[in-house]
Amino acid sequence: MEVMSRRSVRSPATPKTPVACPCRLSEPYDKCCGRYHFGAGAAPTAEALMRARYSAFVQQDEAYLLGTWHPRTRPARVDFDPGMRWTGLEILDTSDGSAFHSTGTVTFRASFRGGSLHERSRFERVDGAWVYVDGEFLS
Template identity: 65%
Template sequence: MLGGERAPSAACPCGLAAVYGDCCGRFHAGTAAAPTAELLMRSRYSAFVVRDEPYLLRTWAPETRPGEVDFDPSLRWRGLEIRETTDGSAFHGQGTVTFVARFTHGGEEGALHERSRFTRHEGAWVYVDGDFVE
């Protein structure tokens, strides 16, 4: 992992009441795959927190995946709130997750409000793209 490695016993950044190793850490390590679009969204948020570029890239749809993830060293993620989930379960092939991710950047507080689209690729959930929500 790059930058912000997290202890397995630390609180998970995704906001669920589980320790990192039992929550998003198992997805990052590759010992489990996120079973729903929402859990993939949460694990991708956590991957941004710990700066896990390999995980972010492998959970990005091939048709929209960038060559690399550009982590801003002055950006700190501060919390995730899931606002709405549509489809994205084990019974679906697509889903959306609307969320607010709070951050600080250069001492200023901000929030990213996005509706993300997910699909299954080779049986696993992947992030396709998203739209900013006002």
């Protein structure tokens, strides 16, 4: 006589609804900024890195933020405000920052509950990858 295990029979997993990317592009998170966070390549432009870094702030992904910060300006750690709730990103302007450049700037407005942050960020390539250097707060 054959002994059968008493495993429960499960129905196939229900596909998960794709989670929208915090950067607000039309792709779901795992195909947009998430692919950079998970290590499936580097952001190809300064703007793409800006979007991925914003999404990393939303996700509180310290490793990604530190890994994409220029070594000469990188802090020892990222202090996240536990009460901060990011609500949107708007890219206002870009200058250079493509595959043909070694530097670039991205001007953006990042909204949070109760206000917004308006900044012009500078980016450079280090070993071929875009990294955040620093930013200037704008009014």
